Amino acid sequence: MPWREGSAADSQWAASPRLSVIVPTRNEAGSLRRLKQELEAALSAVSHEVIVVDDSTDLETRPLLRELASHGDGWRAVERPPVRQTGLATAVTEGLAAATGECVCVMDADLQHPPALVTELLKAVEEGTDVAVASRYTTGGVREGLVTVYRHLVSGGTRVAAHLLFPESRRTADPLSGFFCLRRRAVTGRVFKPIGFKILLEILVVCPELRVTDVPFVFGRRAAGESKASAKEGLLYLAHLASLFIRVPQSSARLKLSLIAACCLGGFIVTFDVLRWTVAPVTLAWLLASASALLVNGALQQAVQLWRGGAIGLVTLGLGAAAIGALLYSELLRVEPANPVGTGVVVQGAVLTLSLCVALVSAGRATAGRRSHIFHPETASASTLPGSVKQLRTMLPQGEGPITCSVGIMAHNEEANIGHTLRAILAQDAPSLRIEEFIVVASGCTDGTLDVVADVAREDPRIRVCVQEKREGKASAVNLFLKHASSPVVVMSAADVIPDASALARLCAPFQDPKVGMVGGRPVPVNDPYTFMGHVVHLLWRLHDHVARDQPKLGEVVAFRNVISGIPADTAVDEISIQALISQLGYRLLYEPGCVVYNKGPVTVHDFVKQRRRIYAGHLQVRRQQKYDAPTMRVTPIVRRLFDCRHFALSSPRRLLWTLGAVLLEGLARIQGYSDYRRKHGHSVWQMVESTKDLEVDPRTRRVSTELSVLIFRLIVPGSETYDDVYPESGDRQATEAARQLLATIRCRIRKEDRLSTNGAGIVTLVARVGLREAELIAQDIQETVQATPVQLGRRGRRVRVTVAYSVLALGPRTKKTGVAAAGSPAREALGTAGTD
Structure with missing residues (x-):
């Protein structure tokens, strides 16, 4: 069945161009006019826009950019103040936020990236790939612009480092290229935190699901100006690698496993040898060495996975490991191996491997700020092997992305x-x-x-x-x-x-x-x-x-x-x-x-x-x-x-x-x-x-229109989240008395035809034939009255001042002037708590 873009043919796509070209610049006045001429010639048959994100400090570049943008032919200039000039990569992210095209091409302004290649990159993306990379290292690519042996070595070394650290970067031969084209919706909603110059590496690591294609090109010499590469940028690149390694849990999984395993096994062997050197009993040395190895394991997992635990969890983990070590050592003494120490190290390492695998799997699920995990010993340690097996069976990597x-x-x-x-x-x-x-x-x-x-x-x-x-x-x-x-x-x-x-x-x-x-x-x-x-x-x-x-x-x-x-x-x-x-x-x-x-x-x-x-x-x-x-x-x-x-x-x-x-x-x-x-x-x-x-839908709120409102009131006693936290029994006399007083307060302010009910535990539901604004006024009036009057908790109970949280939900088609809204706390959740029957 053929696709059609609505009944107006292609009219619905007219609002956005096919391509947005993002050009980060810094003191590039000498090449901008030629860049514009070559881009216009290359993209004459493509609807496009050019977004120049400028960090210039000279007196020529910005006036020239304003002149070029004033011609009204799709050129825009984003001038960043000094406080926001944090590198080429962040300039690209700002350009991405401003882009409106279906595809986005990123290139330099110094003409080392040939504008004639932009259409070829765009074609590759429109044929199905998510990212098309102009590669200097793929078959057919030429690195003519790397004019010195030093620059060749630096470029090759940084590329190898990226490939070694991040398997996701191996989808392209040139993960540090600054010339690429991508489908804009493929990265929409993703959060990038690049450091320095290399935005493509950030995209590849944060978005491992993207399909990547290499397009060979000739990396030419600069048309004008000087290269911005320096020792400082090299340090920023190393900081970027470290940031990605720590910040993206699912990346470099095998390397992280190897590092944790090496630390744990190394800690065990070093501790065991030190204790034996002090002539400590072999049994005690084994127990303490096992405990230290598992404590290191737990601490590393806390750091890598962003789990929240504490000293109690770590001590418990160490004690469990010590028990496992004692059992292992007793079995070794019974079978009398030729080399008890070597055999013990191998057995302990095998036990640790399972827990480390569980830790690695869990690391892929860790999401900082959205989900908190309690550090349980059975989650990622060898202290309880059945617990580790259970976690391994139920936890598979889901990643951090949306x-x-x-x-x-x-x-x-x-x-x-x-x-x-x-x-x-x-x-x-x-x-x-x-x-x-x-x-x-x-x-x-x-x-x-x-x-x-x-x-x-x-x-x-x-x-x-x-x-x-x-x-x-x-x-x-x-x-x-x-x-x-x-x-x-x-x-x-x-x-x-x-x-x-x-x-x-x-x-x-x-x-x-x-x-x-x-x-x-x-x-x-x-x-x-x-x-x-x-x-x-x-x-x-x-x-x-x-x-x-x-x-x-x-x-x-x-x-x-x-x-x-x-x-x-x-x-x-x-x-x-x-x-x-x-x-x-x-x-x-x-x-x-x-x-x-x-x-x-x-x-x-x-x-x-x-x-x-x-x-x-x-x-x-x-x-x-x-x-x-x-x-x-x-x-x-x-x-x-x-x-x-x-x-x-x-x-x-x-x-x-x-x-x-x-x-x-x-x-x-x-x-x-x-x-x-x-x-x-x-x-x-x-x-x-x-x-x-x-x-009937309110066009402003995009909600179903109505004049029937539901108001939910919840009593909150100071020091607790809800009244029900203090008196959990729904039939408690004090809870019933408080709800009765709230009912009496509400009845004085409603009409006879309005419906009123309570669940007896401090939650009252009112269904009123009023609009949303009127319902909110009623709720505010009741809230102020209740908070001004102390509530008697039973005949001999204390008198306390309580607060009332309320929610308002509009239901039923009546008028086009109202809509669904909530105040105080989410109305839907309050409905689920109170019961709407």
Whole structure:
């Protein structure tokens, strides 16, 4: 199926050039005019921009740059003040931040890098590689610009040092080249901290997954000026090597293992020999030598892996090692080897090897600032071998970088919603997630869907469109998306859902565990729960949420590893088919309730029955074809979880009747779905449920519009995080009394029709028919009143002043002037704590 960039052909790409050329300069006035002429000649057929990042200290370069930039032909100058002039590599990173092209080429201004080669580098990147390196050392490359033997030796020595220290740099023959081209999105979101001149080495080590191609070139002589290479730059290069070695845990893994092993074994042998020289008993010498070796092991692991432990952990580690040493020595005495000392060293080294391997594997998972690890002896030592084996089995290297994913959106006539969905995903606050591409599969669209996507694509070049001229069903669209998705993790979303601000970050975070294969989010309906159909939809969504927490049932928005080529073309429930395939491959399935997406359920009885009928028939088909049962197919878990929703489903006679009506509608839909399945009436291409497509979204906040608000209040006693920390028993009289006083305070400030409930442990939930701003004013008023009045903890208890943390969450489609927001603490987490039933 051919790709098309929206209905406006190539118009959506017009906002960004094909190529951004970054030229770091320092006192290069003598060659800039010629550089511009040669670049313009070489790139005459390529839309491009040139970003010159200048660190000049002379009086000529900057005025010339301003003159060249004033011509308005794509040249821009970034003049760095002295405080930011920290080397060529940081100049390139600033240029990368300013670039807008699909590809970025980095080159020097002294014409030792021929501008005519830029198009060849660009061609290599556009043909599929991530980084094209202009190499002086590959076949066909010439090092004419290295004019002295000294420069030849320095260049060769630094190159060999990079190759020896970092295996990632061996993907190119010239890892220190300053002339290369790369795909901009391949490094978007990555954090580079280079020192000195060599930015390419930093990119290769920090991004080991990038595909690299060498292009030979002639490294010519300088056109003007003097070389900036000096002894100082050599020292900066050594500092850069050390920084990369320490800062990137997954790099140089074998060398780090060798260094740790050498230190541990060397420490053991030296300590043993010193103690024997002092005529200490052999047994004591062995015990102390083992303890010292394991202490060194633990200390090195702490330094390398950024684990947080302490003296207690290290002492415990040493004692465990001493015990192991004693057992080993006793066995050696029993078997009476010819050389007890040599044999002991070999045995102790073998024991240490396993723990060091575990330490090395763990080092790849260490992430400073995001995750704290407690230093346990069994994690990375020989003191408990079963613990080491367990850790080795469960910990595989995941690296420090973010999760890379492709996002796919399947759309059929989604003009009303797809723009909001795309912008909500683009606005995701996910520093731990790198979205490489957005693929919209437009299947038989006859409305303005393609035009809307083209408008959004002008804001972000990662958005691509694949057009199916004829609607062939969602499964066909999913298979087309999987064919073109290139990332190791793929996210699949419906076009009529609005993700919460951190939804994708929560959805993809579990993939740090290599055993996790698929993760699903939690859909939250925006229907009005105070109508019959709104009650039915909310009840069904709640029941599915409760069931999925025990047995994952994933839908609406899912992420999974890109390990399947497609799903059955005739399936009507694509997420369940994917779930079946991933499960059969041996991966774990996870349900992430913190990943919230907003959608709208059916508004009419006819639409509800039509939707549920299709879903049930699709489940039966998956059961037959793929031998897989969705948890919600079984009636028993649904009935059992109905009790968990009793406050919502059975709290009043009206709700009881509505719940019975929901059961009847679901039963009717299942009967019709079973009939369709028996008659082989396929639902792979189904009729749209029109009443679910009119989501109202605030264009400013990109959130679902509503005038129904949920307020969650949590009592906080001074000295503890929550009231529940002091009185954990939910039935405690003092907790009940405090909650009752909070309820009384709130009741004085709300209307009769507003719903109020408590879990008896200091958490109160209020559902009010007010807008978001009014809800926040109510919450602030209640917070101030409670904090000004001491709370009596029981009849004879002390009177204490408590504070109230509150959260506000807007639900239900009402008006376009409100949106989802939170104050105090995250509303979704508070909802999860308090229980929304």
